[in-house]
Amino acid sequence: MKTPKFLLPVATAGVLALTLSACGGGGGGTTGGGGGAGGGDAANNLDGRGPITYVQGKDNSNVVRPLIEKWNAAHPNEKVTFKEQTDQADQQHDDIVQHFQAKDASYDVVDVDVVWTAEFAAKGWLQPLKDKMAFDTSAMLKPTVDSATYKGTLYAAPQTSDGALLYYRKDLVPTAPKTWDEMMGMCSIAKENKIGCYGGQFSKYEGLTVNASEAINSAGGSVLDADGKPSLNTDQAKAGLENLAKAYADGNIPKEGITFQEEQSRQAFQDGKLLFLRNWPYVYNLATTEGSSKVKDKLGIAPIPGKDGPGASSLGGHSLAVSVYSKNKATALDFLKFMTSEETEKFYATQGSLAPVLGSLYTDATLVKKLPYLPVLKTSIENAVPRPVTPFYPAVTKAIQENAYSAIKGEKPVDTALSDMQKSIESAGAGS
Amino acid sequence: MATEVGPTPVKAPASGGTPVHHGPKGVGEDNKILSQGKWATWLLAPTIIALAVVIVYPIISAIVMSFQKDAGLDPATGLFTAGGPAGVQNYVNWIAQQCSAPAGGTVACPPGTLGSQFWSATATTFFFTVVTVAFETVLGFWMAMIMARTFKGRSMVRAAVLVPWAIPTAVTAKLWFFIFAFEGIANKLFNTSILWTGSEWPAKWAVVIADVWKTTPFMALLILAGLQMIPAEVYEAAKVDGATAWQRFRLITLPLVKPALMVAILFRTLDALRMFDLPYILTGGANNTTTLSILVINQIRQGFNAAAALSTITFIIIFLVAFIFVRFLGANVVEQSGATGKGKK
Numbered sequence: 025m026k027t028p029k030f031l032l033p034v035a036t037a038g039v040l041a042l043t044l045s046a047c048g049g050g051g052g053g054t055t056g057g058g059g060g061a062g063g064g065d066a067a068n069n070l071d072g073r074g075p076i077t078y079v080q081g082k083d084n085s086n087v088v089r090p091l092i093e094k095w096n097a098a099h100p101n102e103k104v105t106f107k108e109q110t111d112q113a114d115q116q117h118d119d120i121v122q123h124f125q126a127k128d129a130s131y132d133v134v135d136v137d138v139v140w141t142a143e144f145a146a147k148g149w150l151q152p153l154k155d156k157m158a159f160d161t162s163a164m165l166k167p168t169v170d171s172a173t174y175k176g177t178l179y180a181a182p183q184t185s186d187g188a189l190l191y192y193r194k195d196l197v198p199t200a201p202k203t204w205d206e207m208m209g210m211c212s213i214a215k216e217n218k219i220g221c222y223g224g225q226f227s228k229y230e231g232l233t234v235n236a237s238e239a240i241n242s243a244g245g246s247v248l249d250a251d252g253k254p255s256l257n258t259d260q261a262k263a264g265l266e267n268l269a270k271a272y273a274d275g276n277i278p279k280e281g282i283t284f285q286e287e288q289s290r291q292a293f294q295d296g297k298l299l300f301l302r303n304w305p306y307v308y309n310l311a312t313t314e315g316s317s318k319v320k321d322k323l324g325i326a327p328i329p330g331k332d333g334p335g336a337s338s339l340g341g342h343s344l345a346v347s348v349y350s351k352n353k354a355t356a357l358d359f360l361k362f363m364t365s366e367e368t369e370k371f372y373a374t375q376g377s378l379a380p381v382l383g384s385l386y387t388d389a390t391l392v393k394k395l396p397y398l399p400v401l402k403t404s405i406e407n408a409v410p411r412p413v414t415p416f417y418p419a420v421t422k423a424i425q426e427n428a429y430s431a432i433k434g435e436k437p438v439d440t441a442l443s444d445m446q447k448s449i450e451s452a453g454a455g456s
Numbered sequence: 457m458a459t460e461v462g463p464t465p466v467k468a469p470a471s472g473g474t475p476v477h478h479g480p481k482g483v484g485e486d487n488k489i490l491s492q493g494k495w496a497t498w499l500l501a502p503t504i505i506a507l508a509v510v511i512v513y514p515i516i517s518a519i520v521m522s523f524q525k526d527a528g529l530d531p532a533t534g535l536f537t538a539g540g541p542a543g544v545q546n547y548v549n550w551i552a553q554q555c556s557a558p559a560g561g562t563v564a565c566p567p568g569t570l571g572s573q574f575w576s577a578t579a580t581t582f583f584f585t586v587v588t589v590a591f592e593t594v595l596g597f598w599m600a601m602i603m604a605r606t607f608k609g610r611s612m613v614r615a616a617v618l619v620p621w622a623i624p625t626a627v628t629a630k631l632w633f634f635i636f637a638f639e640g641i642a643n644k645l646f647n648t649s650i651l652w653t654g655s656e657w658p659a660k661w662a663v664v665i666a667d668v669w670k671t672t673p674f675m676a677l678l679i680l681a682g683l684q685m686i687p688a689e690v691y692e693a694a695k696v697d698g699a700t701a702w703q704r705f706r707l708i709t710l711p712l713v714k715p716a717l718m719v720a721i722l723f724r725t726l727d728a729l730r731m732f733d734l735p736y737i738l739t740g741g742a743n744n745t746t747t748l749s750i751l752v753i754n755q756i757r758q759g760f761n762a763a764a765a766l767s768t769i770t771f772i773i774i775f776l777v778a779f780i781f782v783r784f785l786g787a788n789v790v791e792q793s794g795a796t797g798k799g800k801k
Contacts (some may be wrong), residue, residue, distance in 0.1 A: 280638035447566035
């Protein structure tokens with residue numbers, strides 16, 4: 025095995041660099057080849073019935089399996105197979121992308137994160153839910169439906185939702201602040217008690233996109249306008265991002281806040297080190313039941329504060345979409361209806377603490393007894409703004425994260441950060 | 457090793473390379489060897505085909521893709537349309553940090569786009585490579601010297617040293633993520649309040665520390681193997697001649713361990729140049745810890761073809777570094793192992 029000398033570096037570098045090139049090449053494929061809104065794959069198999077596959081991330085709270093067993097018992101000829109993915113959102117996304125690119129008919133119904141809907145729809149992978157495939161969303165909360173809609177067409181059925189809540193210390197703050205300024209005014213209480221005032225998720229990751237968009241939306245601004253164009257050069261957007269930057273500079277957001285993700289911020293609040301915390305509903309259960317929690321009986325919940333009233337939460341959650349390549353779309357549609365029925369939604373809420381998309385359930389007495397945050401969460405979701413609905417979401421979230429992070433840390437003025445954000449998003453939309 | 461150049465060494469013996477080598481052995485054996493060569497070709501064929509499918513094909517398709525435009529959006533339907541050929545535009549965009557302008561044409565990439573991070577990512581990658589490999593070489597050498605001695609419990613030490621290397625990088629990264637958290641052990645232990653993952657230099661050092669912790673054992677073991685090739689008599693003779701410990705180290709250990717050392721450094725350097733999971737999990741690429749590999753992965757989520765161009769650029773950078781090592785610094789993986797073999801005889 026005598027290799028010519030000049031080839032050695034090739035071989036050595038080759039082996040070690042392979043992963044890289046393979047990754048770059050692995051995605052491959054053509055985009056946009058699929059069916060448009062009317063024709064192509066989207067017009068096929070609309071009456072198809074038979075067994076289908078449902079794809080979703082890890083079923084952590086074991087809610088999906090019982091539901092599928094129930095469906096299978098009732099539909100022996102149209103059985104559903106559950107394909108469970110990892111619990112990493114990025115990997116779920118990439119797995120779905122790979123199957124769609126290969127026009128794989130074995131992924132019939134997929135669970136899509138609200139921020140993926142536009143991208144998948146624009147690639148022509150999701151069956152538009154109209155005409156024969158029409159799906160009734162009238163009982164669902166509007167922002168959840170908006171998050172499943174792209175260019176005026178519904179592409180997915182909202183299944184679960186999620187909105188931000190403001191947790192606060194009842195023992196130190198008698199009434200929850202309604203506006204941001206009011207909340208900042210209460211930070212002197214935090215100083216007297218030698219704790220941090222406000223915590224959110226400000227580490228540079230998806231959570232920062234959520235927090236920064238919330239700040240901008242709550243101040244009356246918006247990241248994208250109705251046409252999907254960035255609209256960050258406004259006074260409202262500036263006021264919103266400045267709220268965060270100023271709070272960090274003043275120390276109202278503690279110094280370590282810049283490293284917080286969901287869990288670190290929850291931990292800090294549970295340890296009694298924060299007066300206010302912006303986080304998702306999951307915190308409620310943990311903070312009131314975990315043995316180590318120091319705020320068990322002192323926990324108040326309120327909608328996040330805005331400019332003159334409740335702020336605009338970013339919307340989380342998942343929807344169900346039918347693949348355009350599915351062979352059994354009629355069955356898939358029935359399954360969508362089953363998985364978003366009132367009964368299912370109730371089961372999700374009680375078993376998995378997953379926020380329903382049906383407005384009526386938020387006032388359901390038995391549910392509220394079990395999940396006392398539901399009425400507050402309803403306000404949060406009703407006022408929520410979906411994160412930017414755009415097929416270029418990965419580039420948009422990157423632009424928001426990078427620039428908001430610099431602005432909050434005080435590395436660049438809020439004005440510059442916003443105009444950079446604006447330009448970055450424009451450039452992403454222009455294609456490369 | 458031979459994956460990239462697979463077909464070349466295999467064809468060589470079949471087409472007469474080997475017989476020339478064994479020429480003096482006689483005519484009769486020539487045929488036998490020739491048929492052995494054929495035999496070898498047949499036996500190796502499945503491997504070569506498998507390698508071609510899983511390695512050569514992706515590389516070629518990545519290079520082909522890198523000359524295609526990324527999909528754009530049709531404003532009327534809101535659907536993506538295929539991009540078409542791009543020439544070398546993807547490469548130019550990365551190197552000149554050019555992004556598409558909304559009005560058409562290109563502009564300098566605004567901060568917040570991946571395109572604006574190319575040169576800083578390159579600098580970060582090289583910073584990590586130089587600093588971590590330097591630390592790992594020194595520490596690894598020191599650990600190898602200790603392990604080469606005979607003492608009670610040596611095998612225990614050797615096994616224990618391997619633990620950090622045996623842990624998957626993603627797990628290591630998560631481990632150090634918790635250590636470097638604001639309320640983490642690092643700050644508690646030294647009674648500091650450093651934002652390890654929240655500001656530039658601490659974040660960079662956090663990555664360096666975690667990487668050194670993880671890969672020094674690898675370095676130590678490679679160097680240890682080199683040290684053990686040095687016959688004990690050489691040292692004894694030097695001692696008799698009155699050489700000091702420092703002279704023995706400088707004049708015997710260093711030159712004789714050099715081949716193994718260079719190979720170890722080469723491996724670690726190439727590895728460090730494609731560092732991905734450690735900074736990705738530890739800092740998310742914030743505060744100037746984005747390496748080229750992180751940039752590639754982020755770009756894949758935004759457009760495959762530009763990502764293919766970037767991964768090809770990364771490939772070329774790694775290739776050049778390997779080339780320099782092999783040609784000018786004597787880290788010759790194959791030939792040196794032959795040389796040491798001769799020396800042993």
